Amino acid sequence: MTDLRALRADFPILSREVNGKPLVYLDSAATTQKPTSVLDAMRSYYENSNANVHRGAHTLAAEATELYEAARGKVARFVGASPSQLVFGRGTTTAINHIAYGWGLNHLSAGDKIIVTIMEHHANIVPWQLVARHTGAELVYLELDDEFGIDTATLSSILDSSVKIIAFSGMSNVTGALGPIEVLADAARSVGAITVLDGAQLVPHMPVDVESLNVDFMAFSSHKMLGPTGIGALWGRKDRLEEMEPTEGGGEMINTVDRHESTWAPVPHKFEAGTPPIAEAVGFGAAVDYLSDIGMDVIAEHERTLTAYALERLSEIPDLTIYGPEDVTKRGGAVSFELGDIHPHDIATILDQDGIAIRAGHHCARPLMKYLEIPATARASFYLYNVEEEVDALVAALHKARTIFGLA
Amino acid sequence: MADLDELYRSVILDHYRNPRRRGKLSEPHVHAEGTNPSCGDEFYLDLIVDNGVVTDAAMQGQGCSISQASGSMMMEAIVGKSVSDVEDLAHKFRLMMTIEEGDNPVDEDRPGSVLGDLEALQGVRKFPVRIKCADLAWTTLADALERSTDPAA
Numbered sequence: 223m224t225d226l227r228a229l230r231a232d233f234p235i236l237s238r239e240v241n242g243k244p245l246v247y248l249d250s251a252a253t254t255q256k257p258t259s260v261l262d263a264m265r266s267y268y269e270n271s272n273a274n275v276h277r278g279a280h281t282l283a284a285e286a287t288e289l290y291e292a293a294r295g296k297v298a299r300f301v302g303a304s305p306s307q308l309v310f311g312r313g314t315t316t317a318i319n320h321i322a323y324g325w326g327l328n329h330l331s332a333g334d335k336i337i338v339t340i341m342e343h344h345a346n347i348v349p350w351q352l353v354a355r356h357t358g359a360e361l362v363y364l365e366l367d368d369e370f371g372i373d374t375a376t377l378s379s380i381l382d383s384s385v386k387i388i389a390f391s392g393m394s395n396v397t398g399a400l401g402p403i404e405v406l407a408d409a410a411r412s413v414g415a416i417t418v419l420d421g422a423q424l425v426p427h428m429p430v431d432v433e434s435l436n437v438d439f440m441a442f443s444s445h446k447m448l449g450p451t452g453i454g455a456l457w458g459r460k461d462r463l464e465e466m467e468p469t470e471g472g473g474e475m476i477n478t479v480d481r482h483e484s485t486w487a488p489v490p491h492k493f494e495a496g497t498p499p500i501a502e503a504v505g506f507g508a509a510v511d512y513l514s515d516i517g518m519d520v521i522a523e524h525e526r527t528l529t530a531y532a533l534e535r536l537s538e539i540p541d542l543t544i545y546g547p548e549d550v551t552k553r554g555g556a557v558s559f560e561l562g563d564i565h566p567h568d569i570a571t572i573l574d575q576d577g578i579a580i581r582a583g584h585h586c587a588r589p590l591m592k593y594l595e596i597p598a599t600a601r602a603s604f605y606l607y608n609v610e611e612e613v614d615a616l617v618a619a620l621h622k623a624r625t626i627f628g629l630a
Numbered sequence: 631m632a633d634l635d636e637l638y639r640s641v642i643l644d645h646y647r648n649p650r651r652r653g654k655l656s657e658p659h660v661h662a663e664g665t666n667p668s669c670g671d672e673f674y675l676d677l678i679v680d681n682g683v684v685t686d687a688a689m690q691g692q693g694c695s696i697s698q699a700s701g702s703m704m705m706e707a708i709v710g711k712s713v714s715d716v717e718d719l720a721h722k723f724r725l726m727m728t729i730e731e732g733d734n735p736v737d738e739d740r741p742g743s744v745l746g747d748l749e750a751l752q753g754v755r756k757f758p759v760r761i762k763c764a765d766l767a768w769t770t771l772a773d774a775l776e777r778s779t780d781p782a783a
Contacts, residue, residue, distance in 0.1 A: 563647070567669050567694035568638070571757060575634055583669050597692050598670045626638050627695075 226516070226524050227609050232257040236607060243577030246612045251395045251423060251556045251603035252581050253445050256509075260448060263508035264501045274497055276474060290500050293507030294490075300510045301421075301440070302431035303457050309490040310498055310506075313454035314422040315345040317441035318389070320456055320493060321418055322349035324466040325439075329416075330386055332358025337380065337388040337415075339364045339372050340593045341397060344586045346389050346420040359386070365593065369547050370397045374405050385415045392424030392440075396585045396601065397546035398529070398553035400424075407436040416462060422446055426605070427525060427554050429518035438462045444502065449509035453502035456493070463489045470495040521606045525555045528604050532557055532613045539620055541629055545599055555604035558585070561620060562629045566600035572623045578616055636753030637760075638695065645699035645747065650706045653688045660778045664770035666762055671697040673766045679780040684708050684716055689767070696751070696760050701767035703747045713775060720768050723748055727761055 230236050233255045238245050247255060267289060273282035275290045291305070298308035311317050326349075330336070336350045340363050350361055362380050367373040372390070388410045392401045403419065410417045416438040424430060425440075426447035432440055439462060443454040458466065468475055468486060472495035477485040486492045513521065530550045536542055541562035547553040561569055566582035573580055581601045584591045591597060602616055624630040658676035665672050671693030678686040687709050689701050708716045722745060754764045 565694035567671070567760075567763065568696070571637070571760060572634060597672075626634060628643060 226520070226606050229257075229516070230607050230609070232259070232512075233607055234258060234261075240577040240579070241575050243575075246576075246578040246615050248602040248604065248608065248612065248616060249579045249581050250426075250605035250608075251446075251585075251601065253451070254426065254448050254605055255607065256448055256450070256505075257512050259512055260450070260505045260508045264450065264505040267501050267504045272501075275500055276491075286500055289507075290498065290503050293503040296507040296510045297455055298457070300430075300514060301425060301442075301455075301457060302433050306488075306490060307457055307460055307463060309456040309458070309463075309493045310503055311454055311456055311493070312452060312499075313443040313445070314420060314441040315349075317439075317454055317456035318345055318418065318420065319349045319352075320469055321439050321441075321458075321466070322353045323469045324493070325416070325462065326350070326353040326359075326387065327356060328467060329465070330354075330357040330359040333384055334359040335362050335380070335385045336360070337362050337364060337385055337390075339390050339401070340366060341370075341372065341394045341399065341587065341590050342389070342391055343395055343420065343422070344588070345422070346391060346418070347589065350387070350389060363589075364390075366399075369549070369552065370394075370399045370545065371547065371552060372399070372402050372406075374402055374409075377405075377409050381409055381413055383413055385410075385413050387416055387418060389418040389420070391420040391422075392430075393427065393554045393556075394546075394587075394590075395423050395556055395603075396558050396587050396590055396599065398556040398558075398603075399547050400552055400554065403435055403437065410438075411436070423554060423556065426513075427518075428522045432457055444506040444509060447509055448512055450502045450505040453499045453506050455506075460489070463493075466493070468492055468495065472496045474498070516606065524606055525604055526550045528608060528610065528613065529553070529555045529557065531610055532602070532604065532616070535613055535617045536620075539617065539624070541624065542620070545594060545596070555608075556601060557603065558599035558601045560596065560599060561623060562627065564623055564627045564629070566598045568627070569600045569620070569623055572626060573616070573619045576615065576619045576622075578612075578619055580616075633753070633756050637757060639750045639753065641747050641750045642695060642699040645702040646695040649689065649698055649702035651688050651702070651709070652690065654690060655686055655688045658686075658688075659780065660774045662770045662774035662777065664766050664773065666693070666697065666766055669694065669763070671763055671766055673697060673701050673770050675701075675767070675770050675774050677771075677774050677778065679713060679775075679778045682713050682780065684711055684713065693766070694760075694763050696754055696763040697766045700748075700751055700764045703751070704767045704771060707746055707748060708771070713778075713780075716771070717775070719745070719748075720771065723751075723768060724765075726752060727755060727764060 271285040273286040298305040419440040421442040425442040445451040570582040655676035673691040
């Protein structure tokens with residue numbers, strides 16, 4: 223296994239202290255830390271090349287445009303896509319809303335079905351609820367098997383020509399479970415439905431090639447993969463993007479504008495109204511460069527090894543229950559757990575005193591929490607910059623929590 | 631660790647594990663609900679107010695030790711008290727939660743005896759993120775009292 227610990231030096235924030243202890247950042251599923259190359263790229267853009275894109279006739283405008291479109295190219299290639307099919311937006315949530323309103327509204331009628339899964343993040347549930355209300359379509363849920371994966375056995379009973387959309391996560395932000403992409407993509411094809419893949423947790427952690435995934439749309443976020451907040455990507459198959467209506471009108475996305483009618487710019491610009499987040503796009507591109515230089519295979523392997531170590535060490539702790547697959551080949555690095563009757567909020571406070579950052583709550587997945595019959599979990603999530611000692615620190619702090627709450 | 635010891639004092643853990651007056655009233659005069667959406671703490675309150683006195687109360691809910699302990703301590707403190715005493719207590723509690731370390735949080739004449747177990751929640755001040763948890767029961771109570779139709783409330 224390649225030791226990635228030398229990379230930690232690239233992340234300035236990892237050397238800070240919290241409550242007098244070294245920061246142990248185990249919340250990358252919420253947002254990731256940024257390497258200097260990303261910060262430098264954004265700063266350099268503002269210091270050297272800042273101008274508005276696409277319509278300027280001067281040198282700076284040309285440079286800004288070049289940088290922005292180059293970033294698009296980098297992000298597209300990172301997922302095996304063509305730049306003309308890679309739309310920049312605010313993030314995964316924006317992208318899914320875009321698909322729901324831009325494609326869904328025009329292709330759904332009363333009685334149509336949108337299949338989602340019980341492990342979805344609210345970003346891949348609420349937009350569908352909104353368009354279902356408009357169109358009279360309904361949501362149908364796939365639930366979990368006993369390994370916290372998606373139970374696809376029920377598919378055959380709900381799959382028919384009324385199914386128009388199958389929207390699902392490539393990797394759960396709560397359980398870490400991988401989504402059954404191939405099975406759901408094939409199922410959708412068999413009835414002429416489209417697939418919408420929430421790649422927010424998947425793309426940062428595993429190599430992804432959209433062509434081989436056989437899905438129609440995929441959304442992911444820069445800030446979950448070492449890039450800045452405020453930008454993400456929507457990838458779509460060419461014909462699907464052509465079928466999509468813009469949901470935001472304004473400058474940049476038009477070709478001609480008359481008093482009462484306008485024509486659209488070609489895809490992808492058709493879906494990018496207004497001045498884009500240019501510096502953020504540059505940062506996103508730099509993040510992708512950083513990840514590519516290491517290699518997503520290497521990163522995935524590092525995480526698999528670290529997660530396996532974490533699962534093993536956590537299993538030593540009495541009263542600790544993990545909500546997610548035990549098999550590391552079926553999951554990513556998000557580990558949700560309960561510890562006795564200690565509320566996750568209390569666990570998080572105790573860990574915070576030792577500089578350890580985890581997340582506590584429902585993780586924007588309330589239907590999943592209700593399904594699992596728990597109000598909340600604590601969640602530790604790992605990325606390329608985490609090391610074994612941090613797992614050890616987590617375990618020590620959890621033992622301390624047990625002591626404080628009289629369980630030990 | 632000292633701060634954590636102060637936060638999770640045994641009296642708080644006791645109230646968390648053995649919440650007082652847990653349940654529902656069969657015919658409450660007023661029912662109020664409060665949540666902390668950011669963390670999922672929930673607090674449900676049933677009250678009976680007769681002639682300006684809180685004669686019965688019950689709580690339900692789920693959440694962190696601070697929110698539930700604060701609620702349980704509140705239950706113990708308010709039953710049998712007049713509404714104006716309850717409001718005074720709420721005021722003293724809020725004062726205790728907002729004042730800096732070293733200040734005298736309440737009156738000189740034996741504030742501890744007024745606040746009782748609630749005084750144990752002082753440690754929460756060092757954890758600003760958790761003050762909302764301690765407040766949840768009290769904001770729910772304020773809502774309940776406001777909506778109570780008892781003329782003296």
